Amino acid sequence: MLTGEVRNKIDKIWSDIWAGGITNPLTVIEQLTYLMFIRSLDEKELENESLEALSGQSAAKIFPQDEEGQSMRWSRFKTKDSRIIYEIVGTKVFPFIKTMNGGRDASAFSRYMQDAMFLVPTPQVLQKMITGLDELYEHDIQDLDMQGDLYEYMLGKLSTAGQNGQFRTPKHIRDMMVRLAAPAPGETICDPACGTAGFLVSSAEYVRERHEAEMTGEQWEHFAGGMFAGFDTDRTMLRLSAMNLMLHSITHPHIEYVDSVSKQNHTASAYDVVLANPPFTGTVDAESIHDNLKAVTDTKKTELLFVALFLRILRKGGRCACIVPDGVLFGSTKAHKALRKELVENHQLQAVISMPSGVFKPYAGVSTAVLVFTKTGAGGTDKVWFYDMKADGYSLDDKRTPIKANDIPDILARFHNLAGETDRRPTEASFLVDKSAIVENGYDLSINKYKEVVYEKVEYDAPAVILSRLDELDLKIASKKEELRGLLCE
Structure with a gap:
């Protein structure tokens, strides 16, 4: 910051x-x-x-x-x-x-x-x-x-800044999401709302960090070009993303001027990994929305349409880690419920990571979550892992100064060992929820629906005891006041 x-x-x-x-x-x-x-x-x-x-x-x-x-x-x-x-x-x-x-x-x-x-x-x-x-x-x-x-x-100096949700995802959050999806050298990675290409850059850094020593010449050629794809409707953003990727040795990325949820975008079953923080605000013209997205969630809300888009553009077996506003998790409209049902019933929803509202400060104060899922087209959701993130390593005010409290290492360690989460209780920071419980709750994915809060019983003294203590304090105060008066009169 x-x-x-x-x-x-x-x-x-x-x-x-x-x-x-x-x-x-x-x-x-x-x-x-x-x-x-x-x-x-x-x-x-x-x-x-x-x-x-x-x-x-x-x-x-x-x-x-x-x-x-x-x-x-x-x-x-x-x-x-x-x-x-x-x-x-x-x-x-x-x-x-x-x-x-x-x-x-x-x-x-x-x-x-x-x-x-x-x-x-x-x-x-x-x-x-x-x-x-x-x-x-x-x-x-x-x-x-x-x-x-x-x-x-x-x-932020533009009068229109932020109206379309154009806020850059903090690097440590991007890096966490990349590690949740764990892209490999031979795969293709897409961000359909790429902005300055932050997710693609973080993915490139991850692949280099984990696989550089073992990558073949063919994989390096793939890395320099076809591995990374991004779409945006702002040509300034596209220039910025192209510059950013070039400086990370990605010389020929597939960066295109495309309205991702419109009828002009026919991309389907094309990518192995999707990483994105799509626009949260506003709606789009109903006539321009691609019909196969409306078939999943009949809405004009961009935050719902983009999740449906992620499912469409992923290959079968492809993985997605995306940020959504909390409303996607518990919204009561038919479109909200249809999208959540699609994720739970027809694909494998793996994780819902609830993030504190200060993560995007000072640009925005919205409450958000990270969804992690795999496209299967044939179900596969058995249990969904929930994590209640309380700290991300930075203060949650506008200053966002570094602090010691940070749940991200714990999130990554636990997500990659979900077998060890079986015995965790809903009173803890992370726990598994059976699909049946989610279905019973109308596919509600809000962590508060399943988290149990333990209240400690506090016993107080009887009123008579408290009153006698107050009397004792009054006597002490009166005594000290008399002592002070005596000092002043000397």
């Missing part, structure tokens, strides 16, 4: 851009994002050069190796005169990043950069942006995830 000091620095950069004549907040965000990416390219090139020096093996280069190509690197031009910087960025660097990976259809990045424009008005404004960003990166922004936090803070 960003500190107050970092936010003040971002506000200063924002003010400088605003004073320079860029008054559209979205334009400000886009121009800053391009510069963040340009700087990140140079950082990655420096890493490659260090590895090359250590290993003695040549590494692929991002920038051309001639003098002009090297002049486009952030570290080479950032200290030059503002007019020279403006010329280099506007006439060399920006056209270069728009055509990276060779041509219009070569990559998701080049595809979504085609309509990008360099709109910084003057050399002075550009220099202030570069100086401000450089100071942020050198002193405050440690990793790409904090870069995502920076973007979200800027998004």
Whole structure:
């Protein structure tokens, strides 16, 4: 999370851009994002050069190796005169990043950069942006995830921010969900509401961490492209996600401009793993919703339609870990009940992890849960595992400062050993619930429906005893007051 000091620095950069004549907040965000990416390219090139020096093996280069190509690197031009910087960025660097990976259809990045424009008005404004960003990166922004936090803070300056549920999932929650789904090297992973591609990046990090030593050449080729897919209806988000994935060595992801729940999206039985935090708010035009989604849950609510979509796009045996608002778990409408019945009766619902409402602060205070299920098309739900998460390692206020209390390691350990949960009682943090009990409760998946609260019996003294104690206290107070008066009169 960003500190107050970092936010003040971002506000200063924002003010400088605003004073320079860029008054559209979205334009400000886009121009800053391009510069963040340009700087990140140079950082990655420096890493490659260090590895090359250590290993003695040549590494692929991002920038051309001639003098002009090297002049486009952030570290080479950032200290030059503002007019020279403006010329280099506007006439060399920006056209270069728009055509990276060779041509219009070569990559998701080049595809979504085609309509990008360099709109910084003057050399002075550009220099202030570069100086401000450089100071942020050198002193405050440690990793790409904090870069995502920076973007979200800027998004908060838009008057429309959040109306479509566009809030980035915190990295530790994404990492937990990836570990619940446990994607493998040969599988395909999709986020149909990808935003800045956070889930895809976390999945890539997990696969590398767990399987890097054993991956074959074919699997690495799959990793660089076809393994990852994401859809969104915001072209700015698609550019951001393409940039983010490129910097994680995923050069040809399947990133598409698609309204995932509409009739234009016919994807079915295509992916092994779905990881997502779909939009929670708003509805969509009933006429545009794909008919096979309405067959599962006849509604215009996006949070229900997306879960139905996950079932459709998964292959049989495919796994999903997704975030849903609590209303999905206990909503009483016909559409809510139909979706929960579909999960329990026709597929294998494995887990419902209830999260505290502060997880998405300061962006939103909604209560949410993580659903984990496997598409079977033939049932398979026997028992559902419930976990009542109380802490995620951060305070649950707007500041979200790190704390010691953290249930995530316990969640992961217990989920991957559900056989050991058999004897757990509903009074504990986690427990199993029989399918029959869920059916009896109208497919209600709220943990409070099954959790038992133990109240400790408290015995109080008789009223006469309490009154006598109060009399004793009154006498002591009177005595002390007399003693104080005597001291004052001396």
